[in-house]
Structure formats: C-alpha cells, structure tokens
Amino acid sequence: MTTPADVRTDGEAFAACLAGRPVPAGAQGLAAFTDAVRASATEPGRPNAALAELLATGLLVPTQEPSRGTAGRPARTSRKRPHVLISTLTAKFVAAGAVAKAAAAGGVVAVALTGAATAGALPGQEDTAVVESSDAADVSDAPEDTTADETTGTGADTDGTVTDGTVTDGTDPNGTDTDGTVTDGTDPNGTDTDGTVTDGTDAGGTGTGDTADVVADEDGDVVSGDPATVPPVTEPAPESPEGAEGGKPTDEQKFDRHPENPGRAASAEAHQRNAERKAERAVQPEAGTPEDGGTEEVLEAEQVPVVEQPAAPAPHTGKGNSKK
Amino acid sequence: MATGPAFDDVLAAAQTGAAWAFEVLYRDLSPAVTGYLRLHGAPDPDDLASETFLAVFRGLAGFSGDEDGLRSWVFTIAHRRLVDDWRRRSRRPQLADDADDVLPETPGGDVEDDVLTRLGTETVHRMCAGLPADQRSVLLLRVLADLTVEQVAAVMGRSVGAVKALQRRGLRRLRAELEPAGTPRTGETAGTTGAPLSARPAMTGAR
Structure with a gap:
C-alpha cells in the first residue's frame, strides 16, 4: 500500500538521484535503477551510411546571400558603364579628322531632322499633309464617268449604276465594289457601312453583302428593302446645318462644294450620255417585242436570204495547152 | 554537455555544416539518444538514432538556443521518431528474430x-x-x-x-x-x- 508519504519520499529520492545527492534510506533501489539506466547509455550508436557520410564530409549549407549592390537590380545588358561609353565616344570624335567630324555632324543633323519630322515638330508639316490629302481626294483625277445615277437615300438603284464608264445592267450583287469607282451608297444588297463617297478608294469593298436589304447611306439613313427589318439608327447626328435641318447633301452637292471641282459639268455630261444610252436601250426592246411580231420582221429584214450564185469561170487567156 | 563553454562555437560551426562540429555533437548526444531508444524497445535503435541526427543536422541552421535547448530539441526529434516507428510497426507487425540487438555491444x-x-x-x-x-x-x-x-x-x-x-x-x-x-x-x-x-x-x- 502506497501512502502519500511514500510518494513524497520517492519524489525526493528521485530528485536526489538526478542531482547526484545522497539518497535517503529506503530509496537505494531507485538510485541503483537510475545508475543502471545511465550506465546502459554510455556508448554512441553506430551511424548508418547517410549519417556517416554527413559526419565525414559535413553539410553544404547555402549561406551566401546576394550582394547588396546587385540585389534587386536587373542584369545589365552591357558590362560597360554609361560614363565609360560617353567618354570613349568623345575621345574618338576628338581624335577623328575634319572630314570625319563633318560627316558625323551631318549624320547627327540628319537624324535629328528625321526624328523631328517623325514627331511632327517641324513647322508647316500639317499644311503639307492637308494639301497632300486634298490632292489625293481630288475627283478630277477620277475617271470621267463616275456616277451616272446618283440616288441618295433611296437605297435602291433600280436602273443600275455606271461603274467604269460603260452602262452596265448591273448592280453590285454582293456589295463589293472593287473597281475603284465612285459609289453612290446605294448598293442594293450590301451595306455601305461608312456611308461616304469613297472617291475611288473603296478597294476593300466595305459592303459585305451578307446583311442584305439594309443600306445605310452617308447621312446615316438606313434604307431597307424590307421595312420590317429596319434597325434603329445608330449613326451620330450630322454635324452640318444641312444635316441638322434634314437636308441631305448628295454626292453631287459634295462635288459642288469642292473648290476645284469641275464635276458638275462632268456629271451633267455623264447624265446626258446615260440618258441617251437609256433611250437607245429602251427603243431596241420596244422594236423587238414578241406581241407585234416586230422581232420576226426585224429578223427577216436583217437576215437577207443568201442566194448561191455559181462562180463565174475565169476567162481563159491561155493559148493553147489545154486539152478539151 | 561535453562541449562546455565552447558550445556556442560548436553550434555556430555546425550551423554552417562543419563536419567536425557534427561529430562533436554526435559524440555528446548520441549515447543518451541511443540508450533512450534502446530502453524503449526500439528494434533498431542505432538506425533510429541515425535518422534522428540526420534530421537534427539538416535542421540545425534554423535552431536558436542554448545547450539545454539543443538537448531538448534533439530528444524531441528522437521521441517523435520513436512514436512514428511504433505506429509504423503497429500497422505492419514484424517478427523479432534479431535478439542480439537487444543488448549493446560491450567491449x-x-x-x-x-x-x-x-x-x-x-x-x-x-x-x-x-x-x-x-x-x-x-x-x-x-x-x-x-x-x-x-x-x-x-x-x-x-x-x-x-x-x-x-x-x-x-x-x-x-x-x-x-x-x-x-x-x-x-x-x-x-x-x-x-x-x-x-x-x-x-x-x-x-x-
């Protein structure tokens, strides 16, 4: 039976054993146990292969830290420092001859001018650009027969458009006007997305033709063959007073506004020729309508029966070798 | 500990991976650690002690403390290795056929x-x-x-x-x-x- 006194005695005896003090009476067994335990743990163990290698060679510990001078800085592309490069270039320039100096100075000036021109810092650069653009948009350089039937805002070119100086029946079915002529924004099938007169520069064929029946002219009026499919107008409001008032400047008016535009006369001539050709085309079908038999008459009149006539014998002028 | 007053130097050298410092620490702590594992009945106390010291030496760079702290830390690792060995062997019971490992080799x-x-x-x-x-x-x-x-x-x-x-x-x-x-x-x-x-x-x- 263990009493609290025994427990207290065991604790004191154990503490005395651990401290190396003399143990009280009756606790020699505990002291002997602690001594035996300590005696059994006097020899180091046999290290395994990994530990033996570690004890023999040590451990490579990464202790080097990046230097403060280079930490956090990107690697330099050139080992030379900037001041070294500048001093080298200066020394070379001083040591060069007069011709070389002049050439170098000329090169520097050329580079500076090029850079200034690129940046738009030279005076008068903007005016030149405007003149060049106006030249590029001059209609006088365009073919004479540009547009035969200018219908703006209708979206339906019923009688066809004159494209390259000749009357065609046609229309641009796919809306891809790539012949470089002025279009009137009335592509029946395509959509003229920008709605502007392209003055011969519509090489990309902005009319896609995929969205048929919807045509937006230059004023932003959306014209559709199918009224039910008219989308809402999303074009911005016209900036000109005419547009604000509802007046729609046509292509013709645009031509007239141009200061150097003789397109009025050209357009009038084109209209006149186009009217004549239309009249000719209108006369020819009327003459050949099948109801009144005109076609047959014309054909009969035109097809004159060919009478086979025997060829006349050539006059014989020989003197005499022929055998009869 | 046998390292005595030079403990700081030994610890600093061991933290840099010096082999001689490892050997000093191993000779000082290995008998107690191996005896602790052996008296706990570990089947292979030497191998378990080696694993313990491998972990100690590899993690010594992050240690900070005095001699008693190091001893406590080493025995903490040894105790956990022992517990892991118990658990591993409890899942996979093995027959003890090497009775010679029970007793230490005494010259x-x-x-x-x-x-x-x-x-x-x-x-x-x-x-x-x-x-x-x-x-x-x-x-x-x-x-x-x-x-x-x-x-x-x-x-x-x-x-x-x-x-x-x-x-x-x-x-x-x-x-x-x-x-x-x-x-x-x-x-x-x-x-x-x-x-x-x-x-x-x-x-x-x-x-």
Missing part, C-alpha cells in the same frame, strides 16, 4: 565483468519494459536527457501536471517492483532479483 576482456554488465542491463530492460510507455518516457527523459519536468512536458506534448503524474506513477511502479526482491545495489547482478530478461520490450508489436 569485453573479462568474461565475468561482461556477464555482470549484461545481466544488469537486462534487469534495466526488464524493469523498463514493465512500465507503460508514457511513464517510461518520462523517467528516461528525466534520467538520460537530464530534462526538467517542463522540458519533458514540451517533448511529449503534455502538460506539466500530466508529466508529474506520470513520473509519480512510474516511480511507484518501480518501487513496487524493486521492494520484493530487496534493493539492488549499483552493479549488483540481476540474478538476485529475478530471472534474466529475455523477452523483447512490448512496444515492438511482435507476436
């Missing part, structure tokens, strides 16, 4: 002294095997590692009160086992106290 010269030493060691093994694992851990850490109650509590992950209770129960069990046969003196053979210990410790999981 001999005198056959009588060798026999006495072996019998005393066997007595200690038998008495330790009769203790529960927690009580054994507390007593061995107190005796072999010279750790305080607080340090033992930190090593085992227990409270100080729990460690004191475990120590009290372990001492009471030891006294109960020592009293019937009388108090053995230091170096006294185990033959007078009972049969020599031949069984393996109960912690190996062997059947």
Whole structure:
C-alpha cells in the first residue's frame, strides 16, 4: 500500500538521484535503477551510411546571400558603364579628322531632322499633309464617268449604276465594289457601312453583302428593302446645318462644294450620255417585242436570204495547152 | 554537455555544416539518444538514432538556443521518431528474430565483468519494459536527457501536471517492483532479483 508519504519520499529520492545527492534510506533501489539506466547509455550508436557520410564530409549549407549592390537590380545588358561609353565616344570624335567630324555632324543633323519630322515638330508639316490629302481626294483625277445615277437615300438603284464608264445592267450583287469607282451608297444588297463617297478608294469593298436589304447611306439613313427589318439608327447626328435641318447633301452637292471641282459639268455630261444610252436601250426592246411580231420582221429584214450564185469561170487567156 | 563553454562555437560551426562540429555533437548526444531508444524497445535503435541526427543536422541552421535547448530539441526529434516507428510497426507487425540487438555491444576482456554488465542491463530492460510507455518516457527523459519536468512536458506534448503524474506513477511502479526482491545495489547482478530478461520490450508489436 502506497501512502502519500511514500510518494513524497520517492519524489525526493528521485530528485536526489538526478542531482547526484545522497539518497535517503529506503530509496537505494531507485538510485541503483537510475545508475543502471545511465550506465546502459554510455556508448554512441553506430551511424548508418547517410549519417556517416554527413559526419565525414559535413553539410553544404547555402549561406551566401546576394550582394547588396546587385540585389534587386536587373542584369545589365552591357558590362560597360554609361560614363565609360560617353567618354570613349568623345575621345574618338576628338581624335577623328575634319572630314570625319563633318560627316558625323551631318549624320547627327540628319537624324535629328528625321526624328523631328517623325514627331511632327517641324513647322508647316500639317499644311503639307492637308494639301497632300486634298490632292489625293481630288475627283478630277477620277475617271470621267463616275456616277451616272446618283440616288441618295433611296437605297435602291433600280436602273443600275455606271461603274467604269460603260452602262452596265448591273448592280453590285454582293456589295463589293472593287473597281475603284465612285459609289453612290446605294448598293442594293450590301451595306455601305461608312456611308461616304469613297472617291475611288473603296478597294476593300466595305459592303459585305451578307446583311442584305439594309443600306445605310452617308447621312446615316438606313434604307431597307424590307421595312420590317429596319434597325434603329445608330449613326451620330450630322454635324452640318444641312444635316441638322434634314437636308441631305448628295454626292453631287459634295462635288459642288469642292473648290476645284469641275464635276458638275462632268456629271451633267455623264447624265446626258446615260440618258441617251437609256433611250437607245429602251427603243431596241420596244422594236423587238414578241406581241407585234416586230422581232420576226426585224429578223427577216436583217437576215437577207443568201442566194448561191455559181462562180463565174475565169476567162481563159491561155493559148493553147489545154486539152478539151 | 561535453562541449562546455565552447558550445556556442560548436553550434555556430555546425550551423554552417562543419563536419567536425557534427561529430562533436554526435559524440555528446548520441549515447543518451541511443540508450533512450534502446530502453524503449526500439528494434533498431542505432538506425533510429541515425535518422534522428540526420534530421537534427539538416535542421540545425534554423535552431536558436542554448545547450539545454539543443538537448531538448534533439530528444524531441528522437521521441517523435520513436512514436512514428511504433505506429509504423503497429500497422505492419514484424517478427523479432534479431535478439542480439537487444543488448549493446560491450567491449569485453573479462568474461565475468561482461556477464555482470549484461545481466544488469537486462534487469534495466526488464524493469523498463514493465512500465507503460508514457511513464517510461518520462523517467528516461528525466534520467538520460537530464530534462526538467517542463522540458519533458514540451517533448511529449503534455502538460506539466500530466508529466508529474506520470513520473509519480512510474516511480511507484518501480518501487513496487524493486521492494520484493530487496534493493539492488549499483552493479549488483540481476540474478538476485529475478530471472534474466529475455523477452523483447512490448512496444515492438511482435507476436
């Protein structure tokens, strides 16, 4: 039976054993146990292969830290420092001859001018650009027969458009006007997305033709063959007073506004020729309508029966070798 | 610790990976660690101690503390390695066929002294095997590692009160086992106290 006194005695005896003090009476067994335990743990163990290698060679510990001078800085592309490069270039320039100096100075000036021109810092650069653009948009350089039937805002070119100086029946079915002529924004099938007169520069064929029946002219009026499919107008409001008032400047008016535009006369001539050709085309079908038999008459009149006539014998002028 | 006042130098060198510092620390701590593992009945205490010191040396760069702190840290790693070994062996029980590993290799010269030493060691093994694992851990850490109650509590992950209770129960069990046969003196053979210990410790999981 263990009493609290025994427990207290065991604790004191154990503490005395651990401290190396003399143990009280009756606790020699505990002291002997602690001594035996300590005696059994006097020899180091046999290290395994990994530990033996570690004890023999040590451990490579990464202790080097990046230097403060280079930490956090990107690697330099050139080992030379900037001041070294500048001093080298200066020394070379001083040591060069007069011709070389002049050439170098000329090169520097050329580079500076090029850079200034690129940046738009030279005076008068903007005016030149405007003149060049106006030249590029001059209609006088365009073919004479540009547009035969200018219908703006209708979206339906019923009688066809004159494209390259000749009357065609046609229309641009796919809306891809790539012949470089002025279009009137009335592509029946395509959509003229920008709605502007392209003055011969519509090489990309902005009319896609995929969205048929919807045509937006230059004023932003959306014209559709199918009224039910008219989308809402999303074009911005016209900036000109005419547009604000509802007046729609046509292509013709645009031509007239141009200061150097003789397109009025050209357009009038084109209209006149186009009217004549239309009249000719209108006369020819009327003459050949099948109801009144005109076609047959014309054909009969035109097809004159060919009478086979025997060829006349050539006059014989020989003197005499022929055998009869 | 044998390193004495030069402990700081040894620790600094060991933290840089110096082999000589590793050897100094190993020679100082390895006997206690190996004895602790052996008295706990580890099947291969030398290998387990080697694994412990490998972990100690690899993690020594991040250690900061004094000599007692280092000792406590080393025994913490050893105790956890031992617990891991117990758990591993409990999942995969193995037959203990190497009974020679139970006893340490003692350099001999005198056959009588060798026999006495072996019998005393066997007595200690038998008495330790009769203790529960927690009580054994507390007593061995107190005796072999010279750790305080607080340090033992930190090593085992227990409270100080729990460690004191475990120590009290372990001492009471030891006294109960020592009293019937009388108090053995230091170096006294185990033959007078009972049969020599031949069984393996109960912690190996062997059947």
